Amino acid sequence: MTTPFALEPHQRQWCTELxxxxxxxxxxxxxxxxxxxxxxxxxxxxxxxxxxxxxxPAEGPVRAMDLCLLRESLAAECTEAETALALQGLGAYPVALSGTAEQRARWLPEVVAGRAVAAFALSEPDAGSDAAALALRAEADGSGWRLTGEKCWISNAPEADFCTVFARTTAGAGARGVTAFAVPADRPGLAGAPLDMLSPHPIGTLAFDGVPVTRDDLLGEVDGGFRVAMRTLNLFRPSVGAFAVGMAQAALDAAVRHAGERQAFGGPLKDLQAVSHQLAEMATRTEAARLLVYAAAGAYDAGASGAAAYDAGASGAGAVGSVASSSAMAKLLATETAQYVVDAAVQLHGARALRRGHLLEHLYREVRAPRIYEGASEVQRTIIAKELYRGRAQEPAGPVGVLNESQKEDR
Incomplete structure (x- = not known):
């Protein structure tokens, strides 16, 4: 389903083609x-x-709406393709937004061609949303730094060709003491292992044993890594909701087909009021989530995020104003809705949907993770609630050091 008043004809055609x-x-x-x-x-x-x-795109950062339409359309047909694309974007966008000309020339053509796999290495065993708790150390050694510590729940680890790594360069400085580096996978001292997760995503750990990095690997400024993270996550967070909407649509489509074909109690399931009302609820919630995702993407593209949001992110406050709230609402509603719709579709299908290899069995495992990564539902509610009082109390969107846009599994 598309929304005529929200999308232009060429956008709807593009979604169909995708x-x-x-x-x-x-x-x-x-x-x-x-x-x-x-x-x-x-x-x-x-x-x-x-x-x-x-x-x-060659002309600059992708429009949030285009990213949302791309992720929603792919997710509706092939969640693995959507995830692979999203992980490439998340891992490499710090280079696109904050890298030097040399770094962009080295990595971006390879990523765009699909020859190099990127990873976004932020979370740690004891640090998810709380950026102040990052413990991976970047210790100065004269010519650069040595990275020592561990990352966990990292997408594309340990198989990525390079990683955007966030490490602590200044002890006791909270979010203001974190620096970002682009680290090639062949650096001595870098190892890792895959993790066996509920959702079939490539997720793993990274271990840093004195891994050498230099100023040529630096993304942005020393102690400016939080801004690097926020600039990327502010762009990608609304599109997590689009991924969820795509999964919800796939589950809804499957449920509608099944209810129209499955014969029970003397007729098709769809003729049972309990079933038809359930389908109506699933469709309504999916469309509401879609509209909120589009609204958040439109707000971002209209420029409401802007430099002010990035500057606020650098101080630990996260995005400001309506973009922070609309993005949080979009991710919250879309991911929670997708969980509901997929579960309802499984219930309508009965035992067949629980069989390994069934579309809904696959979606049931896929749909759980987005409620956690890039800001768990509880984090999104915190952002929304704080935004309600922001204009009155002039308080920040989040406490200093809290990375509102990322928790646990780094997508």
Missing amino acids: RALAAEHLRPLASEGTPGRVNRPLVTALGDLGLLARVF
Whole structure:
């Protein structure tokens, strides 16, 4: 379902084309991959089909609306393709937004072509939303720094070709003492292991044993890593909601088909009022979530995020004003809605939906993670609640050191 008053005809046509492309070219490659590991043929296909180029357009940062439409459309047909694309974007956008010309020239063409896999290495075993708790140390050694510590719940780890790594350069400085580095995977002292997760995403750990980095690897400024993280997460957070809407739509489509075909109690399931009302509720919630996601993306693209939001993020406050609130509402409603719709679709299908390999069994495992990563639902509610009083008390959108946009699994 698309929303005529929210989308232009060319946008609706693009969504249709994306879904067809995903079904024909990407879904077969996804089915051949190993769950929980990087699917390089799939990443290469995203590059060959020009989809990664849409995430990294030559004219500058991708529009949030385009990113949302791209992720929603792919998710409706092939969640593995959507995830692979999103992880490339999240891992490499710090380079696009904060890297030097040399860094961008080195990494972005490879990422866009699907030849290099990127990772966003923020979370740690004891540090998710709380940026002040980051413990990975970047110790000065004269010519640069040595990274020592551990990262956990890192997307594309340990198979990525390079990682955006956030490390502590100034002890006791909270979020203001974090620095970002682009670290090639072949650096001595860098190791990792995959994690076996409920959702079939490539997630793992990274271990840093005195890994050398220099100023050539620095992204942005020393102690300015929180801003680097926020600039990327502010852009990507609304599109997590789009991913969720895509999954909800896939589950709704499956439920509508099943209810129309399945015969029970003398007729199709859809003729039972309990079933038809359930479908109506699923459709209404999905459309409401979609509209809120589009509104958040539109607000971002209208410039409401702007430099002020990035500056606030650098001081630990996160995005400001309506963009912070609308993005949080979009992610919250969309991810919670997707959980509800997928669960309801499973209930309507009965035991067949629990069989390994069924679309809804797959979605049931996929849909749980977005309620946690890039800001758990509880974090989004905190942002929304604080924004309600921001104009009255002039308080920040979040306490200093709290990375509102990221918790646990780094997407």
